[in-house]
Amino acid sequence: MKLYEQTAAQLSRLLQKKEVSSVEVVQSFLDRIEMVEPYVKSFITHTPAMALDMASSADSRRLNGEEMNPLAGVPIAVKDNISTAGLRTTCASRVLENYIPPYDATVIRALREAGMPLLGKTNMDEFAMGSSTENSAFYPTRNPWDLGRVPGGSSGGSAVAVSTGMAPLALGSDTGGSIRQPAALCGLTGLRPTYGRVSRYGLIAFASSLDQIGPLALTAEDSALLMNVIAGHDPLDSTSLPEAGPDYASGFDGNVKRLRIGVIRENVSDHFDPEVTSAVLKAIALLKEHGAIIDEVSLPLTDYGLSAYYLIAPSEASSNLGRYDGVRYGFNAGGDNIEEMFSRTRGRGFGPEVKRRIMIGTYALSAGYYDAYYLQAMKVRTLIRRDYESAFRRFDILIGATTPAPAFKIGEKTSEPLQMYLSDICNITDSLAGLPSLSVPCGINTDGLPLGMQLTASPLNDSLLLKVAGFLEQKRDPLPLRPVVKLPEGGVI
Amino acid sequence: MSVDFSKEVDYVAALARLTLEPEEKKRMAGQLSDILDTARRIRELDTEGVEPTSHVINLQPVLRDDETRPSLTLNRVLQNAPRRQRDFFRVPSITANRQPEGAGE
Secondary structure, eight states: OOGGGSOHHHHHHHHHTTSSOHHHHHHHHHHHHHHHHHHHOOEEEEOHHHHHHHHHHHHHHHHTTOOOOTTTTOOEEEETTBOBTTBOOOTTOGGGTTOOOSSOOHHHHHHHHHTOOEEEEEOOSGGGOOSSSTTOSSOOOOOTTOTTBOOOSSSHHHHHHHHTTSOSEEEEEESSSTTHHHHHHHTOEEEEOOTTSBOOTTBOOSOTTTOEEEEEESSHHHHHHHHHHHBSOOTTOTTOOSSOOOOTTSOTTOOOTTOEEEEEGGGSOTTSOHHHHHHHHHHHHHHHHTTOEEEEEOOTTHHHHHHHHHHHHHHHHHHHGGGOSSSSSSOOOOOSSHHHHHHHHHHHHSOHHHHHHHHHHHHHHSTTTTIIIIIHHHHHHHHHHHHHHHHHHHOSEEEEESSSSSOOBTTSSTTOHHHHHHTTTTTHHHHHTTOOEEEEEEEEOTTSOEEEEEEEESTTOHHHHHHHHHHHHHHSOOOOSSOOOBOTTSOBO | OOOOOTTTHHHHHHHTTOOOOHHHHHHHHHHHHHHHHHHGGGGGSOOTTOOOOSOSSOOOOOOOOSOOOOOOOHHHHHTTOSSEETTEEOOOOSSSSSOOTTOOO
């Protein structure tokens, strides 16, 4: 088996036993990138020299007998909305096309300290607004399971990098599904951690009460190893939770006996693609067979959650994106006076989806509409939290599909924003409630596309989600970890 | 009842400091009406006496000791400035419609 085909945990074991060096591991991924990247376009910026430097430094630290994180020497790809000092960070926007952050995000500092080489910065929907990675100002990313389809979004580049063996691990960010939805559409495990569990310092803000950084990985164990690197308290983030995180990677040999599982009626639905629903029901039957207690639960506010989300997130975005005015950084379109410079810079710099969201948010916050839209949405957010609180009195985890359907075709939803928004329908309410939520692969449909199931827990129970996902990986019929990429000119890679 | 957004587009775009092309405005009016029709559904819910949630965790003021510590150097703060003049960000006139000529970059 080639190095790039291994999971992060397998690479970690090989590196710790000194059977391979980090330089060899990184070189294997760089070769794979050269072969696959032209077909899928996962990256915005490649950093091969930096990756090899960091690998060689991890190798010498290990040879010197330094005690190192288990992921030391295992490389990673990072979504391009996470600030990297001295390295271009674009948010896939013309506005930040040449932006060089003067500091590292806290998660980047954690990766550096752990000795994880950075392979590059990945493509995304502009400012993380989108569900398909088609809103990138540069180019769309393609789904390796079918190159005519989208990988999901907004963390589509990160998902595809892991799915194709161009990186063993990646960081994404999730505001209303942007880790879980691409994980489902690309056959990966993707975790949105509890709000406040992973520092947001240096994550370029979209909607601050919702944004979270989290892992995209091949397995639950790989996700847990990465959570051990990035989770914890950070004094630089005022929304960071004070408690230290648990060891996410321990306890993977457990079982699901007497685990109380609520099947969300709205997310295991007759209206969804029948193959999605049957794959989810099959996984639920498996959990039941192994002793889990299964019952149904209704979260009737799910549809209202989507409406509330599309007021709250754009409102926060319209405020957060006020900073792109052409003064301190980013694109500047010039103008005779400052008002004209602001408006021209923003009008020409932002793409259509970002402008739509700024417009919705500005409207919802404007005089005369604030109470009816934004304030009402925040009240609905309270009702949604209460629904979850009462569900978690009866259940340890809640289960449903991650997406109503598998990956859709490139271009299929670009002219209808509302249809695009609906692809996140299962991911929105737990974001609004700040809950940890994870997508785990649960099948492949008849067209060969991956299907995902979503598990949600009460706050700070991220590790329970990882354990249940790990259990499912062990017990279900084996699924391919990665696609065989069919090339347009014939042949496979 | 649908929100006719076409009358609002100019006003909201001005508030948001966004210059929009005429076709862009037209397209956006239709799309935003659809999105807001969906968003308006939250008004069906009775929220009498419900406290709004602006943040899911109890945010306490996070303070540090009032001690000086190193911050970014001026050059790094200004490294991304589209227009810079010595140690300042340079912008067009903010008090008049015309910018004085001759100020060096």
